[in-house]
Amino acid sequence: MSGISEVIDNLYISGFESPTAILSKGIRSIFNISSECPRQDLGPGVEYEKVHVQDIPSASIRIYFDRLADRIEQNLQDGKKTLVHCYVGRSRSATIILAYLMKYQQMSLRDAFYYLRSRRPIVGPNFGFIRQLMAYEKSLFGSTSVSFIDSSYDSIPDIYLSPGRSSSRRQTPRAPIQITNKTFSTLPKPSSFIQRSPTYTLPTLGSRSYSSYTDLRPLSSNSYRNSSFLHDPPELTHYNSTYDSLREPFYTPRVNALRTGRYIAPFFNRFYLP
Template sequence: MTSHRHCYLHRALLPSRWISDGALSGIAEITSFLYLGRGSVASNRTLLLAKGVTCIVNATIEIPNFNWPQFEYVKVPLSDMPHAPISLYFDSVADKIHSVARKHGATLVHCAAGVSRSASLCIAYLMKYHKVSLLEAYNWVKTRRPVIRPNVGFWKQLIEYERKLFGKCTVKLLPTPCGVIPDVYAKERRHLMPYWRI
């Protein structure tokens, strides 16, 4: 990361307030106008209003929208399966998040667990509108919500999206005895290896 990009990333993404339990709770603040969470958060109207949420992106098939009048709803009907075409929604969801922010609102992007589908959409948004690489976007979101783990099919689509946006790839897929995984998962595993019993 260049020093210029480093400064831009932190200036653009640093939240106005810190959610101390964002790693373990159902909701994490990705930027001051973007939240990532699990499905149960979408049922907590008091919390959403307190956070200033005005738009809810529901990236599931299995969870219905509550359709409360205080919120705009966007349905992204996807299963958390590697073959699900999440890339079809990268641009439209990113554009919606950006549009809501320009109107001084905030968006919650959720799926069932807040781990794969919603995380992938937030990563795509950061790449498109904050001009950061896939690796930088993933690391930023993981810092805010460490439980994220997009499935391998979503990684393939994010890698292609990065190539489309920037003409390069900062994450690679690696073959392993258990199948293909992104190199970021391999690095995380090596980092944790001393604590694992293999």
């Protein structure tokens, strides 16, 4: 809800507000243009009229234009503060006030729409009500200032598309977007996370890979870079010897898991990687 908005002197528009908010404005006449908002008992000093209209394009609201516009004008002549409201204060109540502005303030529909939106930015009658307002404007002035234009979605009133010299919708200033070409290094950044480099080449079944005692990590490839250390590990010494592989004991999975062995056969490495 946007509270109670003043349109001109002594004329207000709102959604369904509390009696306290209404009485605090000194309202003495209320037009409830809705089917869902209940009547409110505001005391004997407040005139109240409920007009049953649904907020759908097919609803007939034009039949109330002249009578309600005349009542509003009479209240203003008498200095009586008048409130026109619906459930939100966007479509039905705005339609009635637009009809009043055209008939008694001699505004075109376009000017009345932009003016009312400047007083209450959420104003926006449904398209069916806009068509009925256009017909009412034509009956008053012989022509209409609003037209429907085709879009990718549907035919819509041009007042919803044009920026509107009197529109109060604020445009948030945006800083220009600057695109800067940046060159990113392909080298990994230092990190506190422990990462392993991907395995590039698996040894063949006919070879044996060994590691020196300086690094007891089982080998699964011919290269290890940037492993679990933050610096490069010492260069590994590899041996390929059929004789050494025959005389060395074959380590069990449990021993290999503790990393106490000197080598692991390639076919075993495929299933018990560190």
